[in-house]
Amino acid sequence: MDVFRATVVMTFRWILRDRVLHAILAVALLMILLVPALSTFSMRQVQELSITLSLSAISFVLLMVTVLLGASSVWRDIERRYLASVLTLPISRTVFLLGRFCGIACFIALCGVVLGAAAAVIISVSSAQYPSDIPIHWDKIGLALLADIAKYIMLASVGIFFSTVSTSFYFPFFASIGIYLAGSGSQEVYEYVSGQFGKEMGSVSVALFKAVYYLIPNFAAFDLKVPAIYGVPVLPAGLGLTFSYAVLYCAILLCVSSYTFSRRQFP
């Protein structure tokens, strides 16, 4: 347990002392500070727009952070030859990878919470200036943020998986971005293929589509922006399913990553 905790702490220190990340977070705060100015352009739906913009800004920043951390998690250790000194300590590679993942996941969550708090201030300020007919649904906004965090933690596990099989930074980096895009759109494509259009395609290609659909993470369910903005109710059952899915997906991917990482050679 000590070993695991020390790895998480070490990962956390690595992230907190990374200059690139400082820059990204500075940009993030700037973006959120710009939200009131931007949302007043709409004149009428200032509150709705400020919520949308804040959540989108946070989402974008979390995407950057996730992809960067996931892709560099193992790559940097190989590139700088840190692994020769760390993996030769009596830590198993699985625990090391798990520590890395948890450190990154914690940081993504922390980032989300901090930026969320900043956004909450901004949203209150801008909605106070131009009050709306709809009350602000703080609970739903929080939920949307939480779902977003879960989504990016899933994406981080994807990034870590890619980085355990690759020696470069670019492959895991772009592959996670690709998976993110595919995962965000896969639900629509799935419904499209399942419908009328699918009948016109060959059954083989439909099967292939479906296989890919099940393989890549499905991010559509994690988009709770609309309920957050308009207060549309969210079904608890669906929510439970979504979060269980995230946990299961991460678990499976971490098992696979641990397998590939444990068999890897570090000459």
Place this chain on the structure above:
Amino acid sequence: MNAIDIRNLSKTYRTRKWGRVDALQDLTLSVGKGEVFGFLGPNGAGKSTTIKTLMGLISPSAGTAQMAGVPVGDARCRMKVGYLPENPAFYDFLTAREYLRFVAAMFGMSPQETQAATGKVLGLLELEGAADRPIRGFSKGMVQRLGLAQAMLHDPEIYVLDEPMSGLDPLGRALVKNIIRDLKQQGKTVFFSTHITADVEVVCDRVGVIVKGKLQTVNAVHELLAAGVVGYQVQVTGLSDFSGEGVEVTVRGGGILELQVPRELLSLTLEKLGSRGAEITLIEPNRQDLESFFLEVVAQGKK
């Protein structure tokens, strides 16, 4: 039980374009408990490959290895081992002290133990002044010292050091040699690689020479040194002249005679000198040093 047991170890690297490098071929080697073993070989001989296999960084193509009776590749086998990698690099966003704390946690050391051990190794390697600076700003030699510090932190039974003297200044080299001698005094096992024969001569009990992935010879260092003695230089006073078959005589200032005596004639010559009332002031062996032995073995191995 041996500290290190290597049985028929082979490693073939696959390179791009279907290439193969036989970095290790059928290496069998044991290092006893409490022994200081020097692993000597020219560049690219396979020293680091052997050590990386021991530390579980790479898996062998064939053969097995154990440390402290536990197969390598099992993380527990490294519990009792301190390892210094070749050209080490440590998380450079941490300070030396933070890194040592991290290492201590990996070995499950308590906070009190960690505190005491950290102070001790930092002092031993003369790193106290830099302990709270980020490793990013360390010089090559400082990183090497930190590498030794982290290997010694948990007071392991077995030390595996890949070129411990590399990158160090003469003071640092002397320090490391002293540390290895101390470790031997404490009954620790030290397995270290080097290509410098002088280092082996002063600290090792046994030396193995590896060339092109094959272990050529394993010898006790004192035997090598004894076997390497080709003759003696003897200085005497109280004699104006001396002659003997095979003995070369030079007259030095201050009434000193210097004799070069072949190895097998030493006792006889000493007797003669004694009977003539000479006072012997110095006897020094003339030896073929380890370096030439090493060069010979390497030349043999390359054939």
